[in-house]
Amino acid sequence: MTQHPSHLHVVASIEDEASGPSYSVTRLAEAQAARGLSSGIWSLADVPRVAVRAGVQRQTFAPALTGVPVLSRLAFSPGLARALDTAAGNGAVLHGHGLWLMPNLYPARAARRHGTPLVISPRGMLGAEALAFSSRRKRIMWALAQRRALEAVTCFHATSQAELEDIRAMGLTAPVAVIPNGIDIAGGDPAPGRTVLHLGRLHPKKGIDQLVAAWARVAAEFPDWRLRIVGPSEIGCRESLEAQVAELGAPRVDFDGPLYGAEKWRAYREAGLFVLPTRHENFGMVVAEALAAGTPVISTKGAPWQGLESARCGWWVDYGAEAMVPALRAALSVPGAERLAMGLRGRDWMARDFGWDNIAARMAEVYAWCRGEADRPECVVT
Structure with a gap:
């Protein structure tokens, strides 16, 4: 039987290289693994195209209802839901990334059922401009499921003070860890043109x-x-x-x-x-x-x-x-x-x-606090 990591990053997809979470979620998990944290990335994909560095468990789950256009956009995956329930039952910290899709709801259900820590990174999806796109669908989703899912959060992760304000503007009161994304320093010297x-x-x-x-x-x-x-x-x-x-x-x-x-x-x-x-x-x-x-x-x-x-x-x-x-x-x-x-x-x-090792260390402190194993980190706003 596969041993589940103790810290799971859950994201709808990391297959699109043009999408920010494809980089930021992947590198966060890799940096945590490099520090000795048992870390994994679970997402949807029929065939995974994005590899991760050694030490990170990369697991994908097949999407369901792909033949039904309206429902397929919500990215249902009973397999992912069952696996998260098992992982939460084993005490894993669940760290969800993004909103508005079923993979963004499953971690809350599993964490609520088993009383395990839940961290959510909205990834900019609570900003006013983001909410304005497909606003009717998001209002329905908020009323039916998304708000309740976010009320199960142990601690939010915001990448900036502005995102903290977006979270509070939605009436969400859970603590928020303000930790920026990290960045790898590019090789080669700049050769600026015009x-x-x-x-x-x-x-x-x-x-x-x-x-x-x-x-x-x-x-x-x-x-x-x-x-x-x-x-x-x-x-x-x-x-x-x-x-x-x-x-x-x-x-x-x-x-x-x-x-x-x-x-x-x-x-x-x-x-x-x-x-x-x-x-x-x-x-x-x-x-x-x-x-x-x-x-x-x-x-x-x-x-x-x-x-x-x-x-x-x-x-x-x-x-x-x-x-x-x-x-x-x-x-x-x-x-x-x-x-x-x-x-x-x-x-x-x-x-x-913004080095990834520094970012991973700060997030590890948040996880330990969520587990009740450490004092509240300075980056956490209550």
Whole structure:
């Protein structure tokens, strides 16, 4: 019989490399295993495509009702539900990631039944902008099951102060551990060119249209710079952005599909500037990635990156084209040597405060507290 890990990360899927949890959940489990914590990742997949490092139990469960379109979107899996019940009965700490799908409900049911600790990371899914998409379905899900599931939580995990506020805004009163995502420091030295890069999912909530509008206003002043927009398109976002570029006559705008692995890190290293123009992010992993690659960043205040200014590696500005225009002008006017120095300061910041070993250690303290084996960690807000 398979021995269940004592700490289980439960997530609907880690198969999409463009999805933040595919990286952050996987690396958290791996870092915990490297510290000697018995750790596993359980998710849905017919055939798992994402491997994990030694020491992490990777187990997948087949989705059910795949032939029924309405129900298949909820990602039912009786096999996962049964396995979680067994694991909780054996005393495992269950750490769920994300909301609104059945794999996000099963851990609460198992934890409630057996009285075991339950940690939930909403992963940005309680933010106002996230709630606005498919809002009717989410309201129904909240009323029928999601709220009750979250009321079983021993401790929430928020990746920023802003996400803590999102949790409290939903009337949820359980303690919250505020621990950021970690980041791996990219190999290779930055080799900045004259490219303004946006990389990530192309989705309306990302505010890319505001970046395009701002670029159209400043591009003529910086004729040797280009705007590069990289990532998988969702709900026709790329087509809408391409139409906007044509309508505004914005010059030197390139669109590329998703990049992974070495190609993604090369894009970061070779960019002269990274921009996250988002409406709302609980963390904004792409900012951490860009900084880890040695690239300075402009982020809107929709993401919790006010440290860009105190670390002198970027700009933190209001959402929208009006605020983005002066930020772009300022960033693109910085001499190349100073932009390189900014990027290196950002990379040092990531190595110092966002290393995975440090993040794993802090989360282990939260688990021990949830088990009643340690005092409340400083990162936990009650």
